[in-house]
Amino acid sequence: MSNSYTHTAKVVEKQGNNFIKVEIVPMNACASCSIASSCCGGEELSNKKYFVLYNSVNAEVGDEVVISISAKSLFKSVMVVYVIPILLLLVVAGISTAVFDKDIYTAVISLVFLVLYFVIIKILIGRGRSLDVTVVSKSEKQLSGRLG
Numbered sequence: 791m792s793n794s795y796t797h798t799a800k801v802v803e804k805q806g807n808n809f810i811k812v813e814i815v816p817m818n819a820c821a822s823c824s825i826a827s828s829c830c831g832g833e834e835l836s837n838k839k840y841f842v843l844y845n846s847v848n849a850e851v852g853d854e855v856v857i858s859i860s861a862k863s864l865f866k867s868v869m870v871v872y873v874i875p876i877l878l879l880l881v882v883a884g885i886s887t888a889v890f891d892k893d894i895y896t897a898v899i900s901l902v903f904l905v906l907y908f909v910i911i912k913i914l915i916g917r918g919r920s921l922d923v924t925v926v927s928k929s930e931k932q933l934s935g936r937l938g
Contacts (some may be wrong), residue, residue, distance in 0.1 A: 794858045798929055801853045805842060810849055810925070814839040846925050854929035863923075870911060878907055897908065 799812035841857070849855050882903045891906040 794860045795864060796856050796926060799855055799857045801849045801851050801855060802840070802864045804845070804851055805927070808845055809842055810845045810855075811840055811842050812855060812925075814841075815854065830896045834930045841923050843923060843925050847924065847928050849928060856929055857923055858926045875904060875907060878905055 800815050801810050803814045805811060805813040821822045843857065847855060879900055883896050885898045886899040887893075890896060890899075
């Protein structure tokens with residue numbers, strides 16, 4: 791298994807001297823990928839994915855850059871978004887079923903815990919706890935276009 795995954799992104803905005811906002815550029819393989827909607831998105835998807843990253847390569851607006859995410863960080867994000875919520879839902883549903891007689895209480899309590907979980911995750915991401923995505927280099931296509 792690879793230690794990191796790379797993808798091409800386009801710089802859409804400079805934020806100060808040190809940060810850039812990048813838009814994920816769908817690759818040809820993205821359109822046929824089965825998980826495209828939960829990843830960077832295929833060409834048919836209208837929602838665009840953006841990251842604000844440290845500009846370690848002095849990229850300008852319009853440049854294409856190669857970004858990288860570590861396999862460890864990607865695994866953590868899958869756990870946080872998919873696995874932990876399902877486990878939380880099962881545990882809360884099990885406990886509330888044992889405590890309450892009506893299924894509606896179990897459903898409401900489980901839903902409330904799930905919503906609270908994602909609110910907490912959103913707050914933590916807002917405080918800077920997010921994926922370890924970094925700018926690796928300017929795109930080879932971008933560099934060859936400037937040299938030619």
